[in-house]
Amino acid sequence: xxxxxxxxxxxxxxxxxxxxxxxxxxxxxxxxxxxxxxxxxxxxxxxxxxxxxxxxxxxxxxxxxxxx
Numbered sequence: 873x874x875x876x877x878x879x880x881x882x883x884x885x886x887x888x889x890x891x892x893x894x895x896x897x898x899x900x901x902x903x904x905x906x907x908x909x910x911x912x913x914x915x916x917x918x919x920x921x922x923x924x925x926x927x928x929x930x931x932x933x934x935x936x937x938x939x940x
Contacts, residue, residue, distance in 0.1 A: 880933045881925055888913075889920040896924030 873887035882890045895904055904921060908914040925933075 889916055892917050892920035893923060893925045896921040897930050
């Protein structure tokens, strides 16, 4: 996750949270396995998964990436 990609996907977010938000936007995904080193990291991942990237924004970003 480059800063530019994070800014396109979820302005103001962190790379880790944005990655989890992208994972949460995958339509057929039922389970995410992850490990964390602290309780804070777990809470951050859980919060990010609860608010996935909206489909329209994700599609726009994918179109930008595929054009490049």
